[in-house]
Amino acid sequence: MSITMGGRLGATLGAAAVVLMTIGVPTATATNGQSAVTDPKAVPSPGSLSTGVFTDACDDTTTPGWISSTEPTLTARTTAPGARFKVWDAAGTKVFDQTVRTAADGTVQVRPTGLVEGVGYSWQVWPDYGPGAGKPTAACHFGVDATAPQFTVGSTDFPESGSGATPLKYAGQTGTFTVKGTDLGSGVACYQYVLNGTLSVGSPCQGTGTVAAGADGTATFQLKPTQWGTNVLTVQAVDNAGNVTQPVSYTFYAPSNPNPPAAAPGDVNGDGIPDILLPDTAGNLQIISADATSTVPTSTVAAFRAPGGSGWNGVQLLHRGWDRSHAPMDDLMAHQPGGDSLYLYRNFDMGDFAGSSTLAERDVDPFDPPVLPEGFNADWSKATQLVALGALGAGQQTSVLTVEDDSLWLFTNPGFMYGYRTFVRISTSSAWAGYDLIAPGKAADGSLALWSRNRATGELRTYPITKRADGTYDFAALADPATGTVIGTFPVAEYPTLGSSGDGNGDGQPDLYAVTADRHLLTFNGVTAPKDLGTLR
Structure with missing residues (x-):
């Protein structure tokens, strides 16, 4: 009796070619043709980070994985x-x-000891009954790669400091970075990076x-x-075996933009x-440009920066406006439903929101409180809608604007550093609880409106907010x-989610966006002609 093994590692493990061979095996003592040895496994488990598949490849069709240990x-x-x-090496030599x-x-x-990196191996196990042992396991396979890759980082947009090259981009502009790596064993699987921070664990x-990483070890x-x-x-x-390099620092200079883009409410x-x-x-x-053609974000804000540190899902988010404590880009406000605080993240870093938050105040002056109107709440806990x-x-x-106890309230300048804060009850009809508020922002002609969706019927309505001769709004x-x-x-x-960040396509009119039930992001021309940007991450 004989068993044939090997044959496919050469295609998957680089130069480690495996040859077919025949090994003499004593007569089996197990019954029904079954092996007397089961569950062969290698530790660590062979696999590939690129494919996410980890297997001992104990058959003739499965692609073998890699192990990051020579022992x-x-x-x-x-x-x-x-x-x-x-254990046999790729040449069929028993090692x-x-x-x-x-x-x-x-x-x-x-x-086993003495295994060599970059080589594919086959192995089997026999039961040891003494003379006339039993049927072995199927041949299992793996490759060995215990050395981390090598790589370089480069960018023509933001050249490395000391290179003598001139940056082609300014701070606030997106630059392309290229990483080129080599790995003699399993190949580079990915690169992990962080700008002005510490790599996450x-x-x-x-x-x-x-x-x-691409097949040639390059990524941009x-x-x-x-x-x-x-x-x-x-x-x-x-690399695909899980070997990780030491972090490499790439230092570059980003000059200040002498001609920054014009300020646009809704831009963070x-x-x-x-x-x-x-x-x-x-x-x-995720921060996704309103004129994007896909759902790929321009940047992300880490989950731990959200109120409570447990992520931004379920948090009510609002942004349109800023104070003069920083450059003209939207600050971010965040409210956890039912929470008594409205968190204000001032935008000192072009939408990274890496600084600490403050709490937005509701009253005018805590040292000289005004006469409070009927229905006024001391905190934000009853605000079910905020825009x-x-x-x-x-x-x-x-x-x-908030919906509290079914009524509509307006808070002017809440929590900001400069200017006076005011509040007023806009509506006492006690009917706003069934509506989703959407603030489309001002049109190019300065007109202002509020949109709302009736949650029962799905109807989207618009309400004009007109400016009086004295500069106040009606x-x-x-x-x-x-x-x-x-x-x-x-x-x-x-459309579980409807919103607006203002004029996304540059035609002077505010535009709607929506997230569908299957998490597709749609952007609209006004409120018509939806464009499907794809599935959100």
């Missing part, structure tokens, strides 16, 4: 008093042969700041340095285009939500 542990289970392990006794729990294991080749990614001056990009490489990253802010499934906050209308005064600080149209003009129908079951 792996080989294990199996048997009812025999012992077992014999044999290991050892018999061990069976442990009380039925396991057997060995640790977690599963390799997963999460934000990760880019997959884009970053936007938000601070002018010296920046440090930190990169590390991971300083490119002059409004942005859509939506969480991904992992709880990170940022935008600037209503001379500055760019936003005003916030909110009379918001007295009753049923009186608005219907401009479309968007059933909640089909």
Whole structure:
């Protein structure tokens, strides 16, 4: 009797070619043709980070994986008093042969030594009954790669400091970075990177700041340095066997832009285009340009920066306006439903929102409180809807509309550093609880409106907010939500999320966006002609 093994490692493990060979095997003593040894496994488990497949490849069709050790542990289970392990290299030469006794729990294991990197290996286990042993396991396979890759980082947009090259981009603009790596064994799987920070600790080749390597070990990614001056990009490489390099620092200079884009309400990253802010499934906050052609975010804000530190999913987000404590880009407000606080993240870093938040105040002056109107709440806990209308005064600080106890309230300049804060009850009709508020912002002609969706019917209505001769605004149209003009129908079951970041396509009119029930992001021309950008992360 004989068994044939090997034959396919050469195609998957580089130069480690495996040849077919025949090995003489004593007559089997197991019944029904079954092996007396089962569950052969190598530790660590052979696999590939690029494919995510980890397998011992104990057949003639499965692609073998890689092990990041030259001394792996080989294990199996048997009812025999012992077992014999044999290992062959890709040329068919036996490099290991050892018999061990069976442990009380039925396991057997060995640790072969002297294995060579970059080489594919086959191995089998026989039950050891003495003379006339039994049927072995099928041949299992793996490759060995215990050395991390090598790589270089480069960018023509932001050349490395000291290279003598002139940057082609400015701070606040997106640059392309290229990483080139080599790995003599399993090949480069991915690169992990962070700008002006510390690489996160977690599963390799997963999460934000990760880019997959191509077959030639090269990868490109884009970053936007938000601070002018010296920046440090930190990169590390991971190969398919799981070997991780030491972090490499790439230092570059980002000059200040002498001609920055014009300020645009709704823009958080300083490119002059409004942005859509939506969480991904992992709880990170995605910043997606309102004129994007796909759902790929321009940047993300880590989940731990959200109120409570547990992610941005379920958090009410609003942005349209800023104060003069920083460059003209939207600040971010965040409210956890039912929470008593409204968190204000001032935008000092072009949408990274890496600084600490403050709490937005509701009253005018805590040292000289006014007479409070009936129904006024001391905190934000009853605010079921919140939207940022935008600037209503001379500055760019936003005003916030809320639905509380079914009524509509307006808070001017809540929590901002400059200007006076005011509040007023806009509607006492007690009917706003069944509506989703949407603030489209000002049109190019300066006109302002509020949109709302009736959650029962899906009807989208618009309400004009007109500016009086004295510069104040008239909110009379918001007295009753049923009186608005219907401009479309968007059933909640089909479009769970509706919003607007302002004029996304540059035609001077505000535009709607929506997230469908299957997490597709749609952008509209006004409220018509939807464009499907694809599935959100």
